[in-house]
Amino acid sequence: MTATVPRVIDLRKEPIEDALDRVERTLQVRLDQATVVRKRRSIGARTDRDTWVRIERRGLDRIGSQGGDGTASAEALHGVTKPAWYGSMAWRDTDEPVMWRADETALLPGQPVGSAIVSEDPGLLDAWWAALNASLGALAAQHTYRVATPDTEAITQELVTRTIGNVFAGVDTLVHQWTPAHADLNWANVTAPEFCLFDWEDWGLAPRGLDAATLWAASLAVPALADRVRQERRCDLESRDGKLMLLFASAKILGPHAHPEDPRLTPARAVAEQTVRELQSA
CATH class of the missing domain: 3.30.200 (Phosphorylase Kinase; domain 1)
Structure with a gap:
């Protein structure tokens, strides 16, 4: 049967x-x-x-x-x-x-940068970051009816509200801008030294900043790398929806399934608390 x-x-x-x-x-x-x-x-x-x-x-x-x-x-x-x-x-x-x-x-032009979550700085060149920014900028300008499926689950307003609300109270989680996203942007899905973004199974419309926030979360064990991601993708992460995606990514780290020895816990909590204050005061 x-x-x-x-x-x-x-x-x-x-x-x-x-x-x-x-x-x-x-x-x-x-x-x-x-x-x-x-x-x-x-x-x-x-x-x-x-x-x-x-x-x-x-x-x-x-x-x-x-x-x-x-x-x-x-x-x-x-x-x-x-x-x-x-x-x-x-x-x-x-x-x-x-x-x-x-x-x-x-075939890929190089090797994946690392595992999904890295524990040491990969030492990426400025040209690599420029290529990442060019691709993410071009992707956001596309048109699609697909809905992104991070972790194979369709990202909807309800999912955003539930995920953030389970960890952070008192935040208006309404998303205003939905743009095409890769939806699985981590260090195992990009190559170096030549940049290439692969594994496109989950791409589709998502709140602005999902990709940037996902890569930031995957970098938190290396503070300088996480800071570089925020700097390079500040056009997304400083937007209101980008801040929501920082909370969305942080909630997955800090939520009920958090591992007590995860080195990302403390930096995720610090950024999330600051982001909540910014959203509530806006």
């Missing part, structure tokens, strides 16, 4: 041979097993034609109006530095309400 709710699994621990075989047959490629990268909900590998294939498992309840085609639809974005998209395939799991999808793209 087909399950009604998908299992929450970690692809780093699950058998993946069947999925890899299916992708190879359909896309007519050979995946280099030595290059396989396994993450919680995705698998990636280099192919014998010098491309990259990313395979994702996502519950049908997490697809919604997006259709699960983030990487393919991002190909229409102009002025954004990202890998070229070449083709894809998708299939419905026979045992669970889950869709598997594989996208073939160009």
Whole structure:
């Protein structure tokens, strides 16, 4: 019998041979097993034609109006530095309400800067920051009907209000400006020394400043890096909606699932308290 709710699994621990075989047959490629990268909900590998294939498992309840085609639809974005998209395939799991999808793209121009959250300064050059700003500026100027899905959940006004309200009281959480966002901008999804932004599965409309606040939160264990993010993206983070996104990102760190040894707790709390004061006095 087909399950009604998908299992929450970690692809780093699950058998993946069947999925890899299916992708190879359909896309007519050979995946280099030595290059396989396994993450919680995705698998990636280099192919014998010098491309990259990313395979994702996502519950049908997490697809919604997006259709699960983030990487393919991002190909229409102009002025954004990202890998070229070449083709894809998708299939419905026979045992669970889950869709598997594989996208073939160009290889990255460099290595990811680090893990999603960094603990040391990556030493990025000014040219790297200029490229980041150019891409985020170009992205914000695009038009889309997609809704961003950070952490695979559609970002709505209700989600913003609930997430912030669970941690910070007395804040008007009404969002005024919604702009296209990558929605998963962390240090594992950008390359260096040459800048490139990849993994576009969750992109779509989001409150202004979501990407900047997400990268800032991923940098908090390195105060100088977090300060650099705020400086470079001050056009977003000093806006009212950008301040709300600082609280949104902080609430995820400081909320009920906070880890007591997370080095980001203290700096997140300090910035959040200042931001609450600014919003309440505006």
